Amino acid sequence: xxxxxxxxxxxxxxxxxxxxxxxxxxxxxxxxxxxxxxxxxxxxxxxxxxxxxxxxxxxxxxxxxxxxxxxxxxxxxxxxxxxxxxxxxxxxxxxxxxxxxxxxxxxxxxxxxxxxxxxxxxxxxxxxxxxxxxxxxxxxxxxxxxxxxxxxxxxxxxxxxxxxxxxxxxxxxxxxxxxxxxxxxxxxxxxxxxxxxxxxxxxxxxxxxxxxxxxxxxxxxxxxxxxxxxxxxxxxxxxxxxxxxxxxxxxxxxxxxxxxxxxxxxxxxxxxxxxxxxxxxxxxxxxxxxxxxxxxxxxxxxxxxxxxxxxxxxxxxxxxxxxxxxxxxxxxxxx
Amino acid sequence: xxxxxxxxxxxxxxxxxxxxxxxxxxxxxxxxxxxxxxxxxxxxxxxxxxxxxxxxxxxxxxxxxxxxxxxxxxxxxxxxxxxxxxxxxxxxxxxxxxxxxxxxxxxxxxxxxxxxxxxxxxxxxxxxxxxxxxxxxxxxxxxxxxxxxxxxxxxxxxxxxxxxxxxxxxxxxxxxxxxxxxxxxxxxxxxxxxxxxxxxxxxxxxxxxxxxxxxxxxxxxxxxxxxxxxxxxxxxxxxxxxxxxxxxxxxxxxxxxx
Amino acid sequence: xxxxxxxxxxxxxxxxxxxxxxxxxxxxxxxxxxxxxxxxxxxxxxxxxxxxxxxxxxxxxxxxxxxxxxxxxxxxxxxxxxxxxxxxxxxxxxxxxxxxxxxxxxxxxxxxxxxxxxxxxxxxxxxxxxxxxxxxxxxxxxxxxxxxxxxxxxxxxxxxxxxxxxxxxxxxxxxxxxxxxxxxxxxxxxxxxxxxxxxxxxxxxxxxxxxxxxxxxxxxxxxxxxxxxxxxxxxxxxxxxxxxxxxxxxxxxxxxxxxxxxxxxxxxxxxxxxxxxxxxxxxxxxxxxxxxxxxxxxxxxxxxxxxxxxxxxxxxxxxxxxxxxxxxxxxxxxxxxxxxxxxxxxxxxxxxx
Numbered sequence: 001x002x003x004x005x006x007x008x009x010x011x012x013x014x015x016x017x018x019x020x021x022x023x024x025x026x027x028x029x030x031x032x033x034x035x036x037x038x039x040x041x042x043x044x045x046x047x048x049x050x051x052x053x054x055x056x057x058x059x060x061x062x063x064x065x066x067x068x069x070x071x072x073x074x075x076x077x078x079x080x081x082x083x084x085x086x087x088x089x090x091x092x093x094x095x096x097x098x099x100x101x102x103x104x105x106x107x108x109x110x111x112x113x114x115x116x117x118x119x120x121x122x123x124x125x126x127x128x129x130x131x132x133x134x135x136x137x138x139x140x141x142x143x144x145x146x147x148x149x150x151x152x153x154x155x156x157x158x159x160x161x162x163x164x165x166x167x168x169x170x171x172x173x174x175x176x177x178x179x180x181x182x183x184x185x186x187x188x189x190x191x192x193x194x195x196x197x198x199x200x201x202x203x204x205x206x207x208x209x210x211x212x213x214x215x216x217x218x219x220x221x222x223x224x225x226x227x228x229x230x231x232x233x234x235x236x237x238x239x240x241x242x243x244x245x246x247x248x249x250x251x252x253x254x255x256x257x258x259x260x261x262x263x264x265x266x267x268x269x270x271x272x273x274x275x276x277x278x279x280x281x282x283x284x285x286x287x288x289x290x291x292x293x294x295x296x297x298x299x300x301x302x303x304x305x306x307x308x309x310x311x312x313x314x315x316x317x318x319x320x321x322x323x324x325x326x327x328x329x330x331x332x333x334x335x
Numbered sequence: 336x337x338x339x340x341x342x343x344x345x346x347x348x349x350x351x352x353x354x355x356x357x358x359x360x361x362x363x364x365x366x367x368x369x370x371x372x373x374x375x376x377x378x379x380x381x382x383x384x385x386x387x388x389x390x391x392x393x394x395x396x397x398x399x400x401x402x403x404x405x406x407x408x409x410x411x412x413x414x415x416x417x418x419x420x421x422x423x424x425x426x427x428x429x430x431x432x433x434x435x436x437x438x439x440x441x442x443x444x445x446x447x448x449x450x451x452x453x454x455x456x457x458x459x460x461x462x463x464x465x466x467x468x469x470x471x472x473x474x475x476x477x478x479x480x481x482x483x484x485x486x487x488x489x490x491x492x493x494x495x496x497x498x499x500x501x502x503x504x505x506x507x508x509x510x511x512x513x514x515x516x517x518x519x520x521x522x523x524x525x526x527x528x529x530x531x532x533x534x535x536x537x538x539x540x541x542x543x544x545x546x547x548x549x550x551x552x553x554x555x556x557x558x559x560x561x562x563x564x565x566x567x568x569x570x571x572x573x574x575x576x577x578x579x580x581x582x583x584x585x586x587x588x589x590x591x592x593x
Numbered sequence: 594x595x596x597x598x599x600x601x602x603x604x605x606x607x608x609x610x611x612x613x614x615x616x617x618x619x620x621x622x623x624x625x626x627x628x629x630x631x632x633x634x635x636x637x638x639x640x641x642x643x644x645x646x647x648x649x650x651x652x653x654x655x656x657x658x659x660x661x662x663x664x665x666x667x668x669x670x671x672x673x674x675x676x677x678x679x680x681x682x683x684x685x686x687x688x689x690x691x692x693x694x695x696x697x698x699x700x701x702x703x704x705x706x707x708x709x710x711x712x713x714x715x716x717x718x719x720x721x722x723x724x725x726x727x728x729x730x731x732x733x734x735x736x737x738x739x740x741x742x743x744x745x746x747x748x749x750x751x752x753x754x755x756x757x758x759x760x761x762x763x764x765x766x767x768x769x770x771x772x773x774x775x776x777x778x779x780x781x782x783x784x785x786x787x788x789x790x791x792x793x794x795x796x797x798x799x800x801x802x803x804x805x806x807x808x809x810x811x812x813x814x815x816x817x818x819x820x821x822x823x824x825x826x827x828x829x830x831x832x833x834x835x836x837x838x839x840x841x842x843x844x845x846x847x848x849x850x851x852x853x854x855x856x857x858x859x860x861x862x863x864x865x866x867x868x869x870x871x872x873x874x875x876x877x878x879x880x881x882x883x884x885x886x887x888x889x890x891x892x893x894x895x896x897x898x899x900x901x902x903x904x905x906x907x908x909x910x911x912x913x914x915x916x917x918x919x920x921x922x923x924x925x926x927x928x929x930x931x932x933x934x935x936x937x938x939x940x941x942x943x944x945x946x
Contacts, residue, residue: 037839041752044745045765048813051806052768055779058786115680123677126393132681139688141930143867145895146919149902150691153912161642195687202684215430219493221391223444223500224420226666228673233443237434249774256776258870259895263902284778284870291874299789306782310775317774321767406607416667417607447666 059307066300074304080269080290082298089301091308096271097186097280098309101261102254104190104275105197109254110247112194113201118231120202121209133206140199148263151192152184156264159183159191163276178276184266187275189282192260197250204249208242209235241323248320252313258284283309337364337534338404338421338503340385345399346563347377347384349392354380356563358399360553362504367526367535369545369572372555373587377564378538381555382506385536386422387415403503420444423502427509429489431481431496438477440492444500459499467495468525487518494525498533505529507537511544523548542588546576554584612662617675620658624650644686648679692923699920702913708921711892712880717901718908724918726882730891734797734876735866737886738804742865743858745805746812753813754820755842772810780806781871788875795877797886800893803871808861815857819850852940859933863926869895894922 067074069086077090116136120129160183167178216234225233236243261282267289268279281289287302294302340362347355355377362368370378383389384397387408401408408418431440441460445451451459460477464470469491473484481492490510497505507526511519526548529535539545545552553569568581579585628647637643655675660668707723715722749769753762780803788799823846831841847854877890878900898918905911 031837031839033839034837037842038752038756041748041756042761044748045752045757045761047745048749048765048772048809049768051809052772055775055783055806058783058790059779062786062789112680112683115677116684119677119681123674124681135685135688137930138927139684141863141926142688142691143869143895143922143926145867145869145898146691146695146923149898149915149919150687150694152902154690154694155687158641161637162645165642195684198684213430215426215428216432218388218391218424218426219430219432219496220443222386222388222419222424222426223447223496224416224418225447226416226670228670229447229666231673233432237432252774256774256778258776258778259899263899284776287778287782288870288873296789299785303782303786303789306779310779313774313776313779314771317771320774321770403607408607412611413607414611421607 055310059303059310062300063304063307066297066304069297070301078270080286080301082290082294082301087297087301091283091305093269093271094281094283094286094305095308098255098282098284098312100186100275100280101189101193101282102251104187105193105254106247106251108191108194109198109201109250110243113198113246113250114205114243116198116202117205117209118235120206122227122231122235136199136202139195140203144196144257145259145263147192147196148260151188151260152263155192156183156188159188163187166276174273175275177274181278182266183276183278184264185274185276185278186265186272186280189261189265190275192264193254193257196257196260197253200253201243201246201250204246205239205243208239208246212238241326245320245323248316248323252317252320255316256284256309256313258288261285262288337532339364339402340504340534340536341400341402342385343400343402345381345384345397345401347380347389347398348394348396350394353563355384355555356565358566360566360569362534362536363551364534365530365532366550367530367537367548368551368553368569369549370536370538370553370555371540371542371545371587372564372567373557374540375560375564376555376557378553378555379508380564382508382536382538385504385506386424387418388424390415420448420500421502422504422506423497423500425490425493425497425505425507425510428513429486429493431484431489431492433480433482435481436478437473437481437484437492440481441495441499443496448500460495463495463499464492466498466529467491468521468528469495485518487514487521490514490518490522491525494522494529498529502533504534504536507535509538509540512540519544542576546572552576554579554581554587556583556587611667612659612671616658617655617671620654620675621647621651624648624654648682651675652679695916695919695923698913698916699918701917703917703920707914707917711882714880717905717911720910720913722880722914724892724894724897724914724921726879727892727894727897727918728921729882729884730797730876730879730886731866731894733884733886734800734804734872734891734893735862737798737801738808738865739858739862741801742805742808742861743812746809746861747816747854747858749809750813750816750820751842751846754817755838755846769810769813772806773814775807776870777803777807777868778870778874780804781874784871785874795875795890796888797876797883797891799875800872800891801886803875804865804868807868807871808865811861811864812858815860816850816854819853819857820846822853823849852936855940856933856937859929859936863929863933866929867895867922867926869893869899872896873899894918894925898922 070089071084071086072079072088072090074090076092077088078093080089081087082089116132120133124132163178163183166176170176171178212235216238217230220230220233262285265281265285266278267281267285269281270279272279283305287306290298290302342361343359345355345358346353358381370382372378380389385401385408389395389397397409399409403421407413432443435443438457438460441463442456445456445459461470464473469488472488473492481489484492494510511522514522523544526535526537537548549572551569552572552575554567554575555564556567557564567583568575568579570580575584576588579588625647627650628643631637631646632643652672652675656668656672659671663671702720708728709725710723711726712722749765753766757765783806784799784803793799827845827849828841831845832838836844872893873896876893876896878896879890879892883889883891898915901911901915901918
C-alpha cells in the first residue's frame with residue numbers, strides 16, 4: 001500500500017502518473033503480439049464495464065416489468081403478496097429493516113473496530129499486534145453462512161438474558177420493549193452484522209492510523225501528553241476521514257448481507273418499533289426467504305427490490321471511495 | 336525557572352544495539368549547549384534521552400542517570416509524562432498539528448494541564464507567540480490552520496507551543512535543518528533570547544550555527560560504524576572552536592572528516 | 594500573573610503517584626470475581642452477561658482507582674487503555690466461540706462416510722447422508738468461476754497498470770471499486786434476470802457466472818497492487834534490450850509478481866467458496882449427485898448448510914450435518930487462506946521493507 005503511493009507520488013509530471021509512464025513509450029503497438037495482448041487486456045477491462053452496465057440494465061428491465069404490474073405502491077405498500085393477481089408489493093418494510101439493522105450494526109461495530117485498530121497500532125505489545133491482526137483476518141475469512149448458522153444456533157439462545165435486561169431497564173423507551181418472543185429480531189441481527197463487518201472497518205482504520213506521521217505523535221508526546229492524549233491530539237484527527245470511509249465500506253457490507261440475516265431473523269412483513277420484538281425484514285433477506293416459493297411475477301418483484309439494494313450500496317460505496325480518493329490527494333499534497 | 340542537567344554514565348540502546356555509551360556531562364541553566372558530531376554518532380539519541388523520548392521508539396532503553404536539578408529522570412516512580420512537561424522539545428521538521436489552528440496549536444499543551452479561562456489562555460498564547468517572535472506575523476489569523484504558515488514560521492510556532500507550558504529545559508533537534516537561511520537566522524536570534532529563561536540544548540549539523548548560538552559545545556563521535564557513539568569532549572564553545580583539547584575534535588571542526 | 598496561575602495548576606514534582614504494574618490484572622481479576630458473584634446472586638444464567646458485567650466493572654474500576662491514585666488525566670488514559678483491551682477481547686470472543694462450536698459439533702458426524710455420500714432420499718430429520726454432492730457442486734462451480742474470473746481480473750489489472758491511461762482506465766478503476774461493493778445477492782439477481790429472459794432452469798454454471806462477477810474486482814485489486822510493486826527498472830531494462838512490451842510483461846513482470854498474484858487469486862477463491870446467496874438463486878440445491886454443471890440443479894456446500902438449517906424444522910440430525918458441513922467449509926477456506934499467505938511470504942518481492 002505504502003509503496004504504491006510512494007511510487008505514484010514520486011514523479012508528478014502528468015496529473016495521473018502511472019508506473020509505466022516511461023515504459024509505454026511507443027504508443028501505437030505495431031507488433032502483432034503487442035496488439036493481441038493489448039486487445040486482450042483492454043477487452044477484459046471493457047468486459048468489466050459491460051458487466052456493470054448489464055447488471056444495471058437487466059435489473060432495471062425486470063424491475064420495470066414487476067413494478068408495472070404492481071397493484072400496490074412500490075415504495076409505500078406494507079405488503080408482499082406477489083402471488084395475487086395482480087400482485088401487490090412494496091419495499092417500505094424492507095427499507096426500514098435494512099436501515100435499522102445496519103444502523104445497529106454500525107453503532108456497535110464502528111467504536112469497537114476503531115478501538116481494535118488502535119489496539120493493534122498503538123496499544124498492543126509488539127508480540128501481540130501481529131497475531132491480533134491475523135485473528136481479525138480470520139474473522140473476515142469465515143463464510144457468512146457459517147456466521148448465520150452460529151448466529152441462529154449459538155448467539156440467539158445467548159441473547160435472551162440480555163433481552164430480559166434491556167426490557168426491564170430500558171423497556172419504557174419503546175425501542176427496547178420485549179414481548180418475550182425468541183430473540184430473532186433486529187438487535188440480534190445487528191449484533192451479528194457488527195461481528196461480520198468488524199474486520200473490514202478494523203483493517204482500513206488500522207492502515208490509516210499506521211500512516212499518522214511519527215512527528216505529529218512525537219509533538220504531542222513532547223508536550224507531555226499521555227498515550228490517550230496523543231491519540232486524541234494527533235491520531236484521531238488525522239485518521240478521521242479514513243475511519244469514516246472505512247465505516248461506509250462496512251455499511252455497504254451490512255446493507256447487502258443475506259444469509260446471516262435470513263438465518264437469524266424471524267421475519268414478518270410489518271415495521272416493529274422495538275428492536276427486540278421479532279419482525280421486519282431486509283432487502284437481501286427477503287429475496288433469499290421468498291425466492292423458492294416465488295412465481296415469475298414474484299421473482300421479478302424480488303429483482304425490483306434487489307435493484308433498490310443495488311442502488312443504495314452503490315451510493316454508499318461510491319461515497320466511501322470518494323472520501324478515500326480525496327484523502328489521498330490531501331495527504332499527497334502534504335507529503 | 337531554568338534547571339541544571341547532570342548526566343552520568345548514560346548508555347542507550349535500540350533493542351540489542353548500543354547507540355551511545357557512558358555519557359556524562361553537565362548542562363548549566365540559562366545557557367545554550369550545542370551537540371555536534373558526524374551523522375550517526377548518537378547526538379539526537381542522547382538528546383531524546385533527556386526527556387525520555389528515546390523509550391518511545393520501539394526497543395529503546397536507557398541505563399544511567401539524568402538529574403534535573405536533583406531529581407533523577409530515570410528514578411523509580413518518575414512519570415515520563417511529567418518529565419516531558421518539564422523538558423520541552425522542538426523537532427527537526429516543523430510539526431504543528433495539521434488539524435489545529437495556530438491558536439489551538441500553541442494552547443495544545445496547556446489544555447492538557449487542565450482548565451484555563453479563555454482570557455487566561457489567550458494571554459499565554461499571545462505571550463508565547465511573542466516569545467517565539469511570531470506574534471506580529473500571525474496575530475490576525477490565529478484561527479487559521481498552522482499548516483498554512485511557511486516552514487520557518489511553522490518552526491517558530493512549534494517553539495511557541497513548546498514554551499507555552501513553561502518548561503525548565505528546551506531541547507532542539509536540528510531545528511533549522513529544514514529551513515532556509517533567513518528563517519534559520521530568525522530562529523538563531525530567538526534562541527539567543529530564549530536562553531534568558533530556559534536551559535537550551537541544541538543538536539546541529541552546522542558548525543557555524545553551533546559557534547554562533549551556543550555557550551558550550553559538546554563533540555560526539557563514534558569509533559566505527561556499528562560502534563556506540565561517545566562524548567569526546569565538552570567545553571566552552573570558544574575553546575572548542577579555537578583550541579580543542581582532543582585531536583579528533585579539531586579534525587572534525589576543520590573539516591578533515593565527518 | 595499568568596505564570597503564577599500556571600505554576601499553581603501543576604504539581605511541582607516529576608514524581609507522579611502511579612499504580613504498580615500489576616494493577617490492571619488485579620482490577621481485571623477483581624471485577625471478574627465480582628461479576629461472577631453478581632451473576633450468581635442475581636441468577637443470571639448467561640455467561641455473556643457475566644462477561645459484560647465484568648467488562649463494565651473493569652473499566653469503571655480502572656477509572657476509580659486511577660483517578661484516586663494518579664489523577665484525572667492518568668485515569669482517562671487508563672480507561673482508554675482498558676476500553677481498547679475490552680474491545681479486543683469482545684472481538685475475540687465470537688471468533689473463539691464460532692470456531693469452538695463448529696469444531697465441537699462438526700466432528701460428531703464428520704467422517705469418511707459423510708464426505709463420500711450424498712443426501713439422496715435421507716429425510717432431513719434422520720441421521721445419515723453426507724455432503725459428497727455438495728462438495729462436487731462447490732468444486733465445479735468455484736472452479737469454473739475461477740477459470741472465468743481470474744483471467745479477466747488479471748488481464749484487467751495488467752491493462753490498468755501497464756497500459757492504462759485516459760478515460761477508459763479511469764472508468765475501469767472506478768467501476769472496479771464500485772463492483773467490489775456489489776452485494777452477492779445482487780450478482781445472483783443479475784444472472785437470474787438473464788435466466789428469466791431465456792426461460793432457463795437452475796444449473797451449476799449459472800452460479801459460476803455470478804461467483805465470477807464477485808471474484809473479478811477482488812482479483813483486479815490484488816493483482817494491481819502486486820504489479821505496482823514490480824520495479825520500473827526491470828521493465829525498462831527489458832524494453833531497452835529490444836524485447837517487445839507483451840513479452841516483457843509475460844516474461845519479466847508477471848514472473849516477478851506471480852507469487853502475489855497467486856495469493857490474491859486464492860484469497861478471492863476462498864471468498865467466493867463461502868458465498869451462498871447467488872447459489873441459492875441460481876443453482877438451487879440438489880440432494881442427488883449431479884456431475885454436470887451445465888445442466889440441472891446442483892448442490893453446493895454453503896447452500897447445503899443453509900438448507901440443512903432452514904428446511905429441517907429443528908431436527909438435531911440436520912443441525913449436526915450443518916455443523917459438519919460448516920467445519921468442512923471453514924477448513925477449506927482457512928487452508929486456502931493459510932496457503933495463500935504462505936505463498937505471499939515465500940514469494941514476497943525482496944524490495945523495500
